[in-house]
Structures are given as C-alpha cells and as structure tokens.
Amino acid sequence: MGTREIGLPQRVPGTGLPARVTIWEVGPRDGLQNEKAIVPVAVKLEFLDRLAEAGLTTLEATSFVSPKWVPQLADAEELLAGLNKREGVRYPVLVPNERGLKRALEAGCPDIAIFGSATETFAQRNLNSGLEKQFEMFEPVLAGANGLNVRAYLSMCFGDPWEGPVPAEQVVRVGKRLLELGCTQLSLGDTIGVATVGQVEGLLAAFADAGVPADKLAVHFHDTYGQALANTVAALRCGVSTVDSSAGGLGGCPYAESATGNLATEDLLWTLEGLGIEHGVDLDALVKTSAWMAEQLGRPSPSRVVRALAG
Structure with a gap:
C-alpha cells in the first residue's frame, strides 16, 4: 500500500478549545496487544521509530504483563x-x-501506567479483583514507583457490557482515589465505545464539581458506534487537552461485537487540523507509517483517513 502526498483540511478555528493537544499514542501497546499473530520485535521497533519521526512525543511502547496472558507483549x-x-x-x-x-x-x-476499573464486574473479570479491592493492588505499585510519572487508565467509564450505564459519581469516586494515591494523570476510557457527547460533558462536569481539574484528565474513546471523534471534541470543549489514540486505528474492543477499536490517530489529526489546534505531528508521515504497518499485518488500516489518503 502506497500513499500520495496529501493536503490538509481547511483550518477554521473553533471557540472554547485548547490551543494545543497532546496525543498519547497507544498503538504500539494497546493496538498490537490485540493482534492474533505475534508481531516481530524488529517490526515493533521500526514502528516506534517511525511514529517518533512523525512527531509523536508520547508513545506507549509495551506492557509488563504476564506472557501467559498477553503473549504479544512477551x-x-x-x-x-x-x-x-x-x-x-x-x-x-x-x-x-x-x-x-x-x-x-x-x-x-x-513513565508507567496502571489499569483500573470503574465497575465491579470488569474488575473481577480483568483484574481478578473487585471495585474496592483493586486499590490493594495499586497501592504498593504507587508506593514503589520512586518518583516515576504514573498514569492511571480507568476502564468502563461510560458503559459496561454486564452492568449497563455507569453512574458518573461512581467513576468520579474511583478516579479521584487513583489520583489521591499519586497518579499524575487519569485517562477516562470508553472501553466498549458507547459514550455520547452528553455523557462526556456530564462526566467531565462531575469531575470538575469534585475538584478535579481538566489538566489531570485524558480521554480514551473507542469508535464502536462512530462517536469517538464527536466525544473527543466534546472533551476538548470541557478543557481536556490530552487524547489517547492509535496510529492506523490499531486495536479492538473484545467486549463489544463489531467494535472498531481505538480512535485512529490520523482521524484525530484531521479533526485537530480543521479546528486549528496545534499537535506537532506530520500527518503525511503518519499516514505512510500506518500504511506500512497495515502491510506488515496483512490487512487494510481501519483508519478512514489512512484509507482516504493511501493509494
């Protein structure tokens, strides 16, 4: 798959938006961990180098999980x-x-990250813990982090496939506790991609009412129902300026049938460009990188922008 040289969307700056957005690129970890086949380490290293060359400055490289559970990251x-x-x-x-x-x-x-749950069932199924008991696992990690930057991912913030809608006050309570343990940033995850703009605005308002500033928060949307970009813009209007995304849309959600996975970084960049928001990434270089990775994986990229611009 090749790519053509691309233009950029017309810039029409929006109001009530941050001047600059930090992109937390999760493709190398969150994306590749969902692959059925093992991606060679040489390919992963080239992928990371290409992403850095394109201008991305936060690249979640891998995870220190048990190879038994996630052999892709062994x-x-x-x-x-x-x-x-x-x-x-x-x-x-x-x-x-x-x-x-x-x-x-x-x-x-x-820089490290931990992974928590906003719901009891997801904590039991994925952390072998519980909504309250999970903190017993996190406390020694934070205590032993020795000055490291520790981010917290919080899953199922908008909906849970077993429990249904998740109350905002429950998400805020769990999220605040993670921050109080010493996490420097909290990434709010729409794990099954069911969030809507109103939910996003409501949850972020609840965090603000609880005294958690927007600069402590990030958002991580899945595009299962095509809402990831709309939800992202809603979060930006609420003051959030860190967005998680995955180059080429790598990754998927194992808990929602037909889930299309992570918000594609290229799709995010197209939106940011159009809104006049700075991000520091070369979209052309990133499209070429994701087209290259799609070739390594033997399938087309899920990203609409990559598909539109790669020829």
Whole structure:
C-alpha cells in the first residue's frame, strides 16, 4: 500500500478549545496487544521509530504483563533494550502489578501506567479483583514507583457490557482515589465505545464539581458506534487537552461485537487540523507509517483517513 502526498483540511478555528493537544499514542501497546499473530520485535521497533519521526512525543511502547496472558507483549524487555530513544519523546509502559513495576524499574522506565476499573464486574473479570479491592493492588505499585510519572487508565467509564450505564459519581469516586494515591494523570476510557457527547460533558462536569481539574484528565474513546471523534471534541470543549489514540486505528474492543477499536490517530489529526489546534505531528508521515504497518499485518488500516489518503 502506497500513499500520495496529501493536503490538509481547511483550518477554521473553533471557540472554547485548547490551543494545543497532546496525543498519547497507544498503538504500539494497546493496538498490537490485540493482534492474533505475534508481531516481530524488529517490526515493533521500526514502528516506534517511525511514529517518533512523525512527531509523536508520547508513545506507549509495551506492557509488563504476564506472557501467559498477553503473549504479544512477551518481548517487552527485548523491545525496550533495542529502542532508539529520541530526545523529547516519552515511552511509557503499562504496569499491572508489583511484579510489572519491578520489571519496569529494572528496565529504567521513567513513565508507567496502571489499569483500573470503574465497575465491579470488569474488575473481577480483568483484574481478578473487585471495585474496592483493586486499590490493594495499586497501592504498593504507587508506593514503589520512586518518583516515576504514573498514569492511571480507568476502564468502563461510560458503559459496561454486564452492568449497563455507569453512574458518573461512581467513576468520579474511583478516579479521584487513583489520583489521591499519586497518579499524575487519569485517562477516562470508553472501553466498549458507547459514550455520547452528553455523557462526556456530564462526566467531565462531575469531575470538575469534585475538584478535579481538566489538566489531570485524558480521554480514551473507542469508535464502536462512530462517536469517538464527536466525544473527543466534546472533551476538548470541557478543557481536556490530552487524547489517547492509535496510529492506523490499531486495536479492538473484545467486549463489544463489531467494535472498531481505538480512535485512529490520523482521524484525530484531521479533526485537530480543521479546528486549528496545534499537535506537532506530520500527518503525511503518519499516514505512510500506518500504511506500512497495515502491510506488515496483512490487512487494510481501519483508519478512514489512512484509507482516504493511501493509494
């Protein structure tokens, strides 16, 4: 798959929006961990280098999870040892527990992330814990982080396939506790992609009412029902300026039938460009990178912008 040189959308700056957005690129970790086949570490390393070359400055590289549960990321140490770290680029890693933290510290990772749940059922099914009990797992990780930057992902913030709609006050309570434990940022996840603009505005207002400023929050939308970009713009209008996305739309949601996965970074960039919001990423270079990765994976990119611009 090749690409043609592209133009950019006409810039018509919007009102009530941040001047600049930080993109937290999750494709190398959240995207590739969902692949059925193991992606060679050399391909992952080239992918990360191409993403950095395109101007992305936060690249979630891998996760220190058990190879038994996520064999796609069993090469975490090898990948980090071979990484061409660029100045000004952060390479956070996901850490599920104390054992994962130990591996991250041994690898010299300054940025880590933990993964929590806003609902009881998801915590039981995916963390082998519970809504309250999960904090017993997080507390020693935060205590042993030794000054590292620790982000918290919070899943099922808008809807849960087993419990249905999730009350905003429940999400705020769990999220505030993660921040109080010492997390520097909280990423609010729409894990099954059911959120709508009104829900997003309501949840972010609830966090503001609880004393949590928007600069402590990020958003992570899935595009199952085609709402990810609309929800992102709604979050930006509420003051959020960090958005999670995945190059080429890599990744999927295993809990929603026909889920299309993560918000594609290229689709996000097209929207940001049109709104006059700075982001620091070369869209042309990123489209070429995602087209290249699609070739490595042997299938077309899910990103609409990549499909529109790659020829």
